[in-house]
Amino acid sequence: MNIAQLFNNFKNTILTKYGSNPAKMLIYTGVLGWFLSSAAQVVAIAVNDKIPKEQKMFLIPQEIGDGAINVVSFFLVTSVIKNFASRLVSSGRLATPKIREFLTNSEINIKTKNGWKVLPGFDFSKFNIKNMTNFDQISDEYNSFKNGVDVIAMTLGSILSCNIITPILRNKYATNRQRKVLAEFNKPEIGGLKYPKGISMDTYQKQVTMKFSKPSASLKI
Amino acid sequence: MASISSIRNFSFLSAYDKFSCKITRVALDAVGSREKLPTISNPKTVKCIDWIGKNLSSAENRLILGASALLSQPFIDASNKDVDAKTRRYSICRTVAKIIAGTLTGFTIRKLCIKSIDAFTKLPSEIKPDMKFKNLRKLLTPTIKFSAEELAQYKNTLGTILALGIMVFTNFLIDAPLTKALTNLFAGKGDAK
Incomplete structure (x- = not known):
């Protein structure tokens, strides 16, 4: 295989993997971004002469904790929220009126006076709209809606994991680290x-x- | 031998995908199979959801994360009573500095990279006679069949990958020094008080 073929394969793989799934790309690149950013920040604190040594003992572990917890919580919380929202759409639990009409015509949903209902005994866990034989009829509407829901869920998940869970946990971790380091530092005095x-x-x-x-x-x- | 081959076949991402799907299944089971199905019937809301899916790239995502981080993280640091007042103040200053520096560079680099990728991912119909570097305009265009929406997401992905590569350097060259300068600026202002 020559370089041109390899390059074309690379482009086509990116297109097939992420062209129809932008939220997945946001998760993977987000994790990598946080990792790289934390590595740079640790160096920034270490070389900052204006931060006293005692504060560095808190700030460096805070940054390492921030990076590690960010990556883990991004993967666990953000991705689970995104997958949950994604499954709500793909199983037909959450839909737009056009998708509902399609599911009603395909005898998956029933239209009642108070809205749409699921057929009695219907098993959501095995159902995926994408696997329906007549999926092509609704593919454009479905893909747009699902991508939107995925990206919204991914963004909300990121806010929860990066801006709420991570700072709380990293502060706990950094505080413990600082205490241990300070205790070690002052061992002869504090006995x-x-x-x-x-x-x-x-x-x-x-x-x-x-x-x-x-x-x-x-x-x- | 069996264990060696199983290690070779182990893929972190696929194991992670399985884990995440399992959690999702448990969550969906907990929600239960509701008889009445939620339907987003407001056309404006549906349009808005579609627009977000099509137009929110990693650059805008970084901007949203940065803005929401400014609204939450300094307050979380300020309420951390486990550390002394001086450490707490440094921690708040650095958190704010880091968010500002990270968001500014992260958003700008991602946006510029996505724009650059777009310039070299043109369809034959988009190439005009007066364009510069005409031969290179299709360089990054995929060779298989795709929809307009898939192509837009492809450009975002490729732009984000390029941005991550560039950010390996800018994290050290711009992010970290800018964070340091802003931390010192904010901490210095606090000292003056």
């Missing part, structure tokens, strides 16, 4: 003080100061 759990960094530092500034018993009058 037997227990690993601080459930207290703020301010309280912890105050406790450390109090422990070592306490007057000894022999000095009591």
Whole structure:
């Protein structure tokens, strides 16, 4: 196979894989984008002289945690939400009036006074509109609608995973890392003080100061 | 031998797809098979959903994520009482700086790359006599049959892949220094107060 053929294969593969599934592409490229961005941010903090060492102990693990949690939550949360929305459309649970008419004509749905209903005993789990023999009649309407629903679900999923779940989890992770590193850093001074759990960094530092500034018993009058 | 061949055949993406489908199935089962089927009957809503599917590329997606990140992440950092006040302030400054830098570069590079790909993915009917680089205009056009919508998504995908390649460098050359400069700017302003 020569280079021209390989190049054509590459183009055609991209077209067949993502031409009809933009949300899938957004998920894969999104994950890769977050990974690359986090790697650069870790370097940015490490080389920033204006950030004190103590803050770097929080910010670097925060960034690593941010990247790792972002990638995992993007894959788990965003993709599951996207697949859920996608399946709602492909199983005929969610549709436009034109798709409903098509499903009614194909004897999958029944039109009633209060809207459309599913036939009694109908098994959604095995049904996919795309597998219907007369799918060509509705393919344009269906593909446009499904792509739109997929992209909306993917965007909402991204907002939930990247902007809500990730910052909460990465802060928890970075706080624990900072405490461990600080405890290790100040080991000779803090000696037997227990690993601080459930207290703020301010309280912890105050406790450390109090422990070592306490007057000894022999000095009591 | 069997285990070696099974490792070779293991694909992360296909395993992940199976996992995700299983979760989806469980979620759909939990929702149950409702007798009455939800139908989006407002033509404007249907049109809007179609438009989003056709026109929302990774660039716009990055912009939406950036805008929503500005509305949520600084507040999440501000409410993190597990760290001291100074660390919390640095964390907020850096989060805001990172969102601004990441969104600006991410959106711009993605948009420019998608535009560049579009310039070299022309159909024969789109090539005009006064166009420059006429021979290269079909360079990225697929050689198999496609619809107009598929071609638009193909351009978005190829543009996004190109953008990711470029962002390997710009993350270090633009994103990271810009984040650093903005963090120092915001943190410095806080210090002055």
